[in-house]
Amino acid sequence: MIRNRLVLGSWVPLRSNLGLELAVSNNDCAKPGLMQNLESGCSTTLHPYLNRREAFQLRQMGEVAYNRMKMKEAFRWIRSHPSAFLKLTAQRIFDFWFLHRSGEFWRTLVEPGFRLHQLVLAVATPMSLFALVLLWREKRLAALIMGAWLFLFPLVYYIVQSSDRYRMPTLWVRYLLAGYLAGQLLQWLNSHWPRATSALGSSRSGSESFESAGSWTT
Secondary structure, three states: OHHHHHHHOOOOOOOOOHHHHHHHHOOOOOOOEHHHHHHHOOHHHOOOOOOHHHHHHHHHHOHHHHHHHHHHHHHHHHHHOHHHHHHHHHHHHHHHHOOOOOOOHHHHOOOOOOHHHHHHHHHHHHHHHHHHHHHHHHOHHHHHHHHHHHHHHHHHHHOOOEOHHHHHHHHHHHHHHHHHHHHHHHHHHHHHOHHHHHHHOOOOOHHHHHHHHOHHHO
């Protein structure tokens, strides 16, 4: 904080460019995703990293004052364009949970590159949400921690332009919960149709994995 006071000229507990990001993400030319805004040229007219005029204004005003100005611009646009803001927000929510950088969900499922990752994500995400319900019945603390991480972490990313990297910190929780659900399903199948699952060997449920790896949650 002392460093920020000396360098930025203001008391700044946590340095942030949220005002700038809100303004770049919510305006007349804004699209939901970062790559879409770069390709359309929207970001090049608004971001000081890409626009010399904005960079000069940032230098003249200072970082704190510039971000406050951009924050006001963003809020002013949001208040005057509520429908457009809600539409962008809804698209970004979908982007955070499913979408690839191309901005076209179905295309990413068939094109080479990140196709396998996208397919796994498309399956694991709904599985993880359903797994939270099951986990809540057995280990509420674990479900509460994982649910809080899944649902609270991305809130700020719903109101700024979406990017693949923003969702990376949540992937391990999604995959862990999806594995838990798969283990529960195998256990259920083994109890109802043991012959059908005998080829898989003795199935160990996801709940057992939680107990062995995280007994602290009990």
